Every structure is written in structure tokens, then in C-alpha cells.
Amino acid sequence: MKMLKELLSVLLVLVTLSSSMGKPEKTTPKKEKRIPQTLSRGWGDQLIWAQTYEEALFWSRSKNKPLMVIFHLEDCPHSQTLKKAFAEDKDIQKLADEEFVILNLVYETTDKHLSPDGQYVPRILFVDPSMTVRADITGRYANRLYAYEPNDMKLLLSNMQRAMKFLKTEL
């Protein structure tokens, strides 16, 4: 019985050795298969997102739809909870899909008009098809005018509806 046990453990060691020897170091680097990055970044996989601000402005003008720009960071907890509320809100998702050009960014643009009261995340700015940033459409926080929290979805929805009433540009 003892011999059998010893034999088994020797066998186990051999199996372990051969399996680690059979694994060529070079062909199995640390990196596993990556999941392709999405443009939505979890803010609504079924929506069609612009990639860049230039592209979003082009679409906004040519489709005559307001633009919604979401600034966020992947590892910011406030961004994460807002993202979850935004992605799960069917009314917001539907309106965004049908009536808006949408863009989410994890880096600031060079356009200072998109940070009327500073660069922070999360913040949401609307841009009129006339290419005017709607600094008048704000959330409920005086120190961060364009910030929203997960329980502000009703306000965000009504702000989206405000953004759909275009500015009359005077000639």
C-alpha cells in the first residue's frame, strides 16, 4: 500500500514536470485574450456612439440633432454609478438613440467651451446643432453645474428634452 502511494506521488511529480516542460515559455505570455474595447464603454451598447468631438459635431450638423457629450473616467466611482443608471434608464436610452448624437470621452478635448466651470467627471454637456455649447442646461449642483448623480435621471431626461428645443441663431 505504501509503495503504491509512493509510486503514485512519483507519477504525479512526473506528470506535473512534463506538463510544465511541455509548456513553452515563449508562446504563452502573461496576457490573456483581451475583450475588444467598445465605443459605448458601457453607457449603452445598443446606441450608436461618435468616436471624436469632430465627428460628433459633423453628425449633429448634418442630422440636425443635438449632441450630448459625457465626460467620465473608467475608474471613477461616481462615473460608474451614473453610467449604470444611464444605461439602465429605458427612456433616456430611447431618447438618446432616436434624437441625439452621443459621445462619451475619457479625455478632455481642446475645446474650452466644453468645460464652462472646469474639467471634472462625470459631467454632461449639450451642444446645439448650431455648434453652440448649451451652458444653460445644468444639473442641480451649484459647485459642479454639469454633474449628475444616479438619482438625477428625471432631471437629465428633462434636460435632454430642453436640448431638443434648438437655439434660434440670429442672422
Added chain:
Amino acid sequence: MKMLKELLSVLLVLVTLSSSMGKPEKTTPKKEKRIPQTLSRGWGDQLIWAQTYEEALFWSRSKNKPLMVIFHLEDCPHSQTLKKAFAEDKDIQKLADEEFVILNLVYETTDKHLSPDGQYVPRILFVDPSMTVRADITGRYANRLYAYEPNDMKLLLSNMQRAMKFLKTEL
């Protein structure tokens, strides 16, 4: 026999009618479930892509890696064949993954340095971590200096290696 045939065709018409009647117009709109858009757009799903030029420049400077910018269009056949060759070339994918910051764009940026001889697709530009566009790194076509074709992958690889030899910025 004729009656049976007529009965069958009446039945078929009824089945067709009822199935088209049973399809409520409102709950089955034309749009089916969309596939989330990826940042790679098929140029290498396993690579990590920057979203915008600003982001790519930031990464290039902070990681001290050259930037490769690919301009293309989804429905341009030359872009499609180049994309296939690029995505399938293991040497290019590996070098791009390890040594480059990469960005693919379907819209032009506002930076004119990225179109030294005009805006056309497909074209590939390299940018030094010092934020200088490497207009000296060109393909083999005199009328479109930054264009590549599927059988230019060796040249593209050697151009990538050239881009890895950084410019010495004079002080």
C-alpha cells in the same frame, strides 16, 4: 386532385395573412440587436486603441512610444483590404501592441499636420513622442505618400521600425 390543390393554396394564403397580421407593427421595429461598436474597427481586436488624437498624443508622450494614426473609411474597398492585411500580419500586430500607441480614425482631425499631402484614405501617419508628425516616413506611391496597399506590409513594418528611432529634438 384539383380541389385539394386549391384548398392548399387557400390555406397557404390564410397562413400568410395570419402570420403577417400576427406581427404587431409597434413592438417589432426594423432595428435588430446591434453589435456594439469597437474602437479597433477590425484593425486588431486584441490591440489597445486610443479613442481620440488628444488621447493618443497624451499616451505617446507619457509612455514615450511613437504614435501610429490610421485614416480609413468603413465602406472604402482599399481601406478594407489594407485592414485585412494589417489585422492578419502577426509581426505588425505584435510590434503595434508592444511599441506603439495606435489610433484609427474615420473622420479627419483639425490638425493639418496629419494631412501633409491631402486628406485621403487609407493613409498611415507616424507621430514622434515629441509630438512631431513624421512626414518623412512614407509608403511607395508618389501621388499619395502615406498610402499603403495590402502587399506593402513589409514596408509598413520597416517604417514602424523607423518610427521607433525617435527624433532628437534640438534644444
